[in-house]
Amino acid sequence: SQTIHQWPATLVQPVGSPLSLECTVEGTSNPNLYWYRQAAGRGLQLLFYSVGIGQISSEVPQNLSASRPQDRQFILSSKKLLLSDSGFYLCAWREQEQSYEQYFGPGTRLTVT
Amino acid sequence: DAKTTQPPSMDCAEGRAANLPCNHSTISGNEYVYWYRQIHSQGPQYIIHGLKNNETNEMASLIITEDRKSSTLILPHATLRDTAVYYCIVRVGGSNYKLTFGKGTLLTVNP
Numbered sequence: 560s561q562t563i564h565q566w567p568a569t570l571v572q573p574v575g576s577p578l579s580l581e582c583t584v585e586g587t588s589n590p591n592l593y594w595y596r597q598a599a600g601r602g603l604q605l606l607f608y609s610v611g612i613g614q615i616s617s618e619v620p621q622n623l624s625a626s627r628p629q630d631r632q633f634i635l636s637s638k639k640l641l642l643s644d645s646g647f648y649l650c651a652w653r654e655q656e657q658s659y660e661q662y663f664g665p666g667t668r669l670t671v672t
Numbered sequence: 673d674a675k676t677t678q679p680p681s682m683d684c685a686e687g688r689a690a691n692l693p694c695n696h697s698t699i700s701g702n703e704y705v706y707w708y709r710q711i712h713s714q715g716p717q718y719i720i721h722g723l724k725n726n727e728t729n730e731m732a733s734l735i736i737t738e739d740r741k742s743s744t745l746i747l748p749h750a751t752l753r754d755t756a757v758y759y760c761i762v763r764v765g766g767s768n769y770k771l772t773f774g775k776g777t778l779l780t781v782n783p
Contacts (some may be wrong), residue, residue, distance in 0.1 A: 593770075595773075601775075602759075602773045602774055602775045602776070603710075603716065603759075603771075603773035604773075605770055605771065605772070608770060618770075647713075649715045649716075651715070659704075659706070659718070659721050660718040661716075661718065661771060662718070663714075663715025663716050663717070664715055665714065665715060666713070666714070666715055668713075
């Protein structure tokens with residue numbers, strides 16, 4: 560069966576520090592991968608999605624970036640965090656040939672201080 | 673993708689049916705209606721989807737009006753574990769499959 564992992568579960572970082580969040584998927588090949596953010600009291604916002612290794616689409620301009628170095632690995636990064644980067648970060652995957660379900664990871668709660 | 677409108681919150685008694693409405697009056701003919709839910713501090717969970725016909729699975733039923741401008745998600749016997757934010761999403765199926773989440777409906781199931 561398929562499994563999605565995210566780490567760390569929680570993170571507290573000072574403003575201006577770098578960020579690296581990792582997401583890995585097991586049990587599937589060539590998935591679509593997604594990064595979402597949920598700020599406090601707000602809805603889920605799609606940040607990036609990827610349909611293959613090295614292929615990244617950005618949905619909103621910001622100081623975050625994403626990379627997909629391996630088929631089932633998706634990384635969210637920042638060189639310098641802002642206070643507004645605080646939130647709940649969720650990774651999700653979907654099978655390329657299946658149209659309906661996205662499967663979400665457990666999320667990382669990031670607090671920028 | 674068509675915009676959806678949902679009530680911000682609803683209450684339901686445990687054991688009773690929960691009926692969550694969603695308005696999507698600008699839906700196009702090739703757009704599907706999806707429902708997800710998010711339990712506090714967890715990632716969203718897929719519930720059900722439909723295009724024209726009513727759908728039922730082990731979790732819920734989806735009733736879509738004939739003109740497809742609105743739909744209702746039905747949880748037939750709500751439990752306390754069904755307390756969550758429920759999102760109604762309308763979009764075209766396809767390879768990119770991006771989901772746009774609104775604010776959803778916070779369903780609170782009361783004992």
